[in-house]
Amino acid sequence: MNMESKCASESLIIMTELVLPNDTNLFGNLMGGRLMYWMDIAAALSAGKHCNSLVVTASVDNISFESPIKLGNVVHIEAKVTRAFNTSMEVHINVWGEDHTLQYKYKSNEAYYTFVSLDPNRKPRKVPTIIAETTDEISLFEGALRRRQLRLILGGKMKPDDALELKALFGK
Secondary structure: OOOOOEEHHHHOEEEEEEOOHHHEOOOOEEOHHHHHHHHHHHHHHHHHHHHOOEEEEEEEOOOEEOOOOEOOOEEEEEEEEEEEOOOEEEEEEEEEEEEOOOOEEEEEEEEEEEEEEEOOOOOEOOOOOEEOOOHHHHHHHHHHHHHHHHHHHHOOOOOHHHOHHHHHHOOO
8 A cells, every 4th residue: 555645734633612611620620531532532633634544542641731721711622643653643732722701822731642543444554654844843753753662661562772762862
């Protein structure tokens, strides 16, 4: 099968949600679990758009919440594939809250998701490579291999001694 490369920008998904009472905790803030659910959907749409196939979530990196998103605010989730490996893709997510009343937008959090492309028999399928064009895309692309090696080590699928990109980062 001939695999083409695709530009990272082609995988961009921007998902917008309104924070309603059923989405909030007792403090009137968007619940973290609801946000992670929306992030997973946006990331899956981005990965699926890149590889033109069904995808499954393989991992989610650390999600830290910088700013709460309040009831009545708007959530903007930006998802884009940063790098494609053999059958997997790393997707970077940025989340922004927006207060329409006070007219300002603020960063809530970011994360990295990994997805695996599946063929019609639900077996892993090769994915197109990524062409990083902008400065941000190039930076995310270059860091993706280190992040992948760290995920594999933490998941018990790679020995630390085999993580050459990580070793190079620490000068060993």
